Amino acid sequence: MNTTTYSVQNYDLDATLTSGQAFRWTKNDRQWEGIIGNRWMSLEKRGSQIIAHTPQPAGDWHWLEHYLQLKVDLSAIIRTFPQDPAMKEATRACHGLRLLRQSPWECLACFICSSTKQIVQIQQIVDLLCQRLGSPIESPSSGITHAFPTFTQLASVNETKLRECKMGFRAPYLLSAARTLVEGKLELDSLNAKPIEEARECLMTLDGVGPKIADCILLFAYGFPEAFPIDVWIKKALSTLYFRGRPVSAAKLNTFVSSHFGPHAGYAQQYLFHYMRTAKP
DNA sequence: GTCCAGGACCTAG
DNA sequence: CTAGGTCATGGA
Numbered sequence: 001m002n003t004t005t006y007s008v009q010n011y012d013l014d015a016t017l018t019s020g021q022a023f024r025w026t027k028n029d030r031q032w033e034g035i036i037g038n039r040w041m042s043l044e045k046r047g048s049q050i051i052a053h054t055p056q057p058a059g060d061w062h063w064l065e066h067y068l069q070l071k072v073d074l075s076a077i078i079r080t081f082p083q084d085p086a087m088k089e090a091t092r093a094c095h096g097l098r099l100l101r102q103s104p105w106e107c108l109a110c111f112i113c114s115s116t117k118q119i120v121q122i123q124q125i126v127d128l129l130c131q132r133l134g135s136p137i138e139s140p141s142s143g144i145t146h147a148f149p150t151f152t153q154l155a156s157v158n159e160t161k162l163r164e165c166k167m168g169f170r171a172p173y174l175l176s177a178a179r180t181l182v183e184g185k186l187e188l189d190s191l192n193a194k195p196i197e198e199a200r201e202c203l204m205t206l207d208g209v210g211p212k213i214a215d216c217i218l219l220f221a222y223g224f225p226e227a228f229p230i231d232v233w234i235k236k237a238l239s240t241l242y243f244r245g246r247p248v249s250a251a252k253l254n255t256f257v258s259s260h261f262g263p264h265a266g267y268a269q270q271y272l273f274h275y276m277r278t279a280k281p
Numbered sequence: 282g283t284c285c286a287g288g289a290c291c292t293a294g
Numbered sequence: 295c296t297a298g299g300t301c302a303t304g305g306a
Contacts, residue, residue, distance in 0.1 A: 020287055115288035118305060122287080123297095168302025173289080210289045231287035251295075273287075 002054045004061055010074045012096030013045040019274040020119045021100050021220050023110050023126045024148070028141060029094075036067050037103065040139040055140055069101050080262045086241035087268060088274035097274055099267060100220065104188040105147045105181070107221035108203070111213045112174045113167050121166075128165035133157065154178040173208025180206060196224045219266040222234050226266045228257050237276045 017025040017032055025034040032043040041064070042053045052064055074096070077205065081087045100113055113125045126148075133153050134146035154162075155178040162171035180186055185204065191199040196218060203214040211230075218227035230238075231252060242256065261268040 019299060050304085098287095111287075114286095115287095116286050116301090118286045118301080169300085170302080208289065214287060216287070216297065229287065232285085233287065249296080277287090 002055060003051065004058070005054070006050045006065075006068075006070055007048055007170045008050055008070065009048065009150060010096045011045070011050065011068075011098060013043060013050060015094055015096060015274060015278075016100065017043075019189075019270060020277070021270070022102060023119070023123045024073075024130070033139075033141060035137065035145065035147060037063065038135070038137060040137055040145060042140075055138065066101055069098055072098070074098065077264045077267050080136075080264050081268050081271075082260055082262060084242075087271070090268075093279060094271050094274045097271060099223075099270055101223055103222050104191070104217060104221040107150055107187070107208075107217050108177065108209070108213075109148070109154070109174060111206075112177060112206075112208045112218045113170050114216075115170060115208070115213070125165055129154075129162075129167075132161070132165060136186060151181040152179040155182040163272070176207035177209070190278040192222055194201050196227065199224070200227075215266075219269075225264045225266050226258075227264045228261065228269045230254075230257070231273075233273055233276050234269060237272045241272075 011259070013032065016026075017034075018190040022034070025032050027033075028042075030044055034041055034043075039054050039056055039058075043200075044051045050070075052061070058064075078091055081091060100248050101121075109129075110122065110126055113129075114122045117125070130146040130148055133149035135149075135153075137147055154174065156177075159171050159175055162175055165171075167174065180187065186202060191202060194202070199222065200214045201217060203209050203217055204211065209217075213229075215227045215229035218224040219229060228234075230250075235248075235253070238253060238256070239245060242260075248256075257265065
C-alpha cells in the first residue's frame with residue numbers, strides 16, 4: 001500500500017512547509033505536493049492526522065518519518081526555550097511549527113541559491129534547476145516532474161546553463177560546490193559525525209557558503225540543534241525584540257545568541273523567523 | 282522608479 | 295574586526 005496515516009500532535013504542516021526550510025512544496029487544494037528524494041509525495045493534514053501518499057512503492061515509510069521528524073517531542077523542545085516575552089509570543093503565534101530533516105546536498109544547493117533572494121524566488125530557481133537538470137519522475141497531478149539534480153548531474157553543465165535558471169551571480173558558486181563534491185574533496189556524509197564547529201568549517205570551505213548558509217545546512221539537513229542561522233529577518237527580529245531596535249554588531253549578536261536561546265536554539269530561531277515573516281504589524 | 286530579498290566575497294580602513 | 299561596494303533578478 002502506498003498510502004499511510006500518522007496521528008500527530010502539535011504539527012502545523014502549513015507553517016512547516018512554508019517557513020523557508022524547503023522549497024519544493026506546493027499546495028493543491030488541501031494537499032501538499034512535493035518531492036522527497038526520488039519520490040513524488042502528497043501530504044494532507046486532516047484534524048490530527050497526516051495522510052501521506054506516493055504512487056511508487058513506499059517501503060517502510062521510515063524515510064518519511066525521518067523527513068517530517070514525526071518522533072520529535074515538540075513540547076519538550078519548546079520547554080527549553082527562554083521564557084522571555086518575545087519567545088513566548090513567537091511560540092504562541094507559530095504553534096506546531098517544526099523543523100524538517102532534509103538531504104544535505106539538496107539543502108546545500110538550495111541555500112547556495114538563496115542569498116538575497118525572497119523565498120518565492122528561491123522556489124522559482126529551484127524549480128527551474130529541477131526541470132532542466134533533474135531526472136524525470138512520474139507524478140499523478142502533472143504527468144511528469146523532476147528529482148532534484150544530483151551534484152554529478154549539476155557538475156556536468158556549464159555556468160551559462162545555470163544562469164538560465166535565473167540564479168545570477170550564484171551560478172559559479174553552485175557549480176564550484178558541485179564540482180568539489182564530485183572530486184571527493186568534501187564528503188557530505190561524514191559531517192554528521194563531526195563536532196558542529198568542525199562541520200561548519202568544512203561547509204564554509206565551499207564556494208558561496210558563508211556562516212549563514214552553513215548554519216542552515218547544519219540545522220535543516222544535519223539536525224545540529226544549536227545551529228542558528230542569522231539572516232536579515234533574524235537580525236531584524238533580534239534587534240527589535242531584544243535590543244530596543246538598535247542596530248547590533250555581528251559579534252554582539254553571536255554572543256547574545258549563543259548564550260540566550262538554549263540547547264535547541266535552532267528551533268527557537270525558526271519560530272522567530274516565521275513569526276517575523278507572518279505576524280501582522 | 283526605488284527598495285529589498287533566509288549572503289558571500291573582496292578590498293580598504 | 296568593521297564598513298562599503300559588487301554580484302543578478304524579480305517581488306513589493
